[in-house]
Amino acid sequence: MKTYTISEVAKELDLTVYTLRYYDKEGLMPFVERTPNGNRLFKETDIGALKVIECLKSTGMPIKEIKTFxxxxxxxxxxxxxxxxxFIERKANVEAQMEELKKTMEIIQxxxxxxxxxxxxxxxxxHKEEKLAKM
Amino acid sequence: MKTYTISEVAKELDLTVYTLRYYDKEGLMPFVERTPNGNRLFKETDIGALKVIECLKSTGMPIKEIKTFxxxxxxxxxxxxxxxxxFIERKANVEAQMEELKKTMEIIQxxxxxxxxxxxxxxxxxHKEEKLAKM
DNA sequence: GTATTCCTTAGAGTTAACTCTAGGTCAAGC
DNA sequence: GCTTGACCTAGAGTTAACTCTAAGGAATAC
Structure with missing residues (x-):
């Protein structure tokens, strides 16, 4: 079975090794095994799990709540x-974010x-005539 | 012309007075006038400008860049x-965020x-069969 | 055998964006 | 005339999420 070092995983997920160690410290990666001399050893499934973590993070979920999960x-x-x-809550949350972004987009446009x-x-x-424009 | 106190503006924009003073400190509100005794005096146009600031903030723009604007x-x-x-850059940025959110939504669903x-x-x-599921 | 390059840890430092505290001013109500 | 409450400032404190440093271990390169 193919395994990966911390720097390989960092590269793959576009994170730093610092960030990965930080996640581990915060209890987000209890599944990652170690080599006999203590180095982290990532499996494909671990990378999959990290992708789920990244997904939750991108919904705006704080790390402490991800740890609960x-x-x-x-x-x-x-x-x-x-x-x-x-996940149902996250879904509602993302929907709300999308709505927010749409409104933002309208103003930006x-x-x-x-x-x-x-x-x-x-x-x-x-644009002098406009009521609340000004900038 | 109708004017507003800092706490009225805070209520209207769903911010705290602390946040508004912080924005002022950071140079985001050079247009807000003062009463003879130094209290901030907000006009309708000032609230409009603050709404634009909030819009930029919701695109993920940091306060220092908003100050530049x-x-x-x-x-x-x-x-x-x-x-x-x-604003063209902001638009591209928001579009990218929307794309990101869509991908996130797919995983969440x-x-x-x-x-x-x-x-x-x-x-x-x-779900044992699935390759990278696990959680 | 020693230099390099990866890995490890604990813990300190950074950054952004607030958030609050302390000490003070000022106008209104009683 | 004094209390209350809203305002003010400067500056300290907080929080999340990194980000880095120091000190050290282990494998590979020469």
């Missing part, structure tokens, strides 16, 4: 419901055309 | 191009059905 995983089938509920017009006119005064 | 605004028409370019199946079966072993 990892702990649930170690506890086995008795925590299936908690884990399911967690408005500003893009605002500045295009101003730039073409050579002055922002072209 | 505010400085450009104070400099007038000579910075129109920089400001336009900045996969996990939701993974755990639904496992929960119904009473055990995660139902």
């Amino acid at each position: 990892i702990d649930w995983c170690s506890e086995g089938d008795s925590t299936l419901e908690q884990r399911y509920n967690m 408005h500003k893009c055309s605002y500045y295009k017009t101003a730039m073409d006119a050579g002055t922002e005064d072209i | 505010i400085d450009w605004c104070s400099e007038g028409d000579s910075t129109l191009e920089q400001r336009y370019n900045m 996969h996990k939701c059905s993974y755990y639904k199946t496992a929960m119904d079966a009473g055990t995660e072993d139902i």
Whole structure:
């Protein structure tokens, strides 16, 4: 079975070795085994698990909560419901973030055309009429 | 003309007065005037500007870069191009964030059905076959 | 056999963005 | 005229998530 060193995993996941050790310190990687002399030894499944961790992180989940999830995983089938509920919550959270981003995008696009017009006119005064524009 | 105190603005924008003072300290609100005894006096346009600041913040822009933008605004028409370019960059950035979120959402949804199946079966072993699942 | 290059740990330092405290001013209510 | 409450500042403290340093172990290169 193919295994990986910490720096190989860091490269693969676009993280630093510092970050990976930090995650380990925080209890996010209890599954990673060691060589006889103490070096971390990553399996494919470990990299898969780290990808799930990265996914949770990208939903804005703090590391402490990710640790709770990892702990649930170690506890086995008795925590299936908690884990399911967690992902349902994450889903709602991501949906809300998408909504937020859409609103942000609308404002940004408005500003893009605002500045295009101003730039073409050579002055922002072209937008004097607008109520709350100003910048 | 209607004006607002710092706590009214905080309430309106769902920020704390601490945060607003911090923004001011960082140079994000050079336009806010003061009463004779030194209290901040917010106009409607100031609230509009703060909404733009909040929008930029929600694109992930750090406060120092927002300050650069505010400085450009104070400099007038000579910075129109920089400001336009900045919003174009922000737009690309938000688009990338949306893409990221979509990918995240796909994984989350996969996990939701993974755990639904496992929960119904009473055990995660139902997914034994899967290559990189595990959690 | 020694230099290099990877790995290890504990713990200190950094950064951003707040968040709060202490000490003070000022206007309104009683 | 004094209390209350909202405002002010400077500066200290907090938190999360890294990020790095120091000191050392083990395998490989020459």
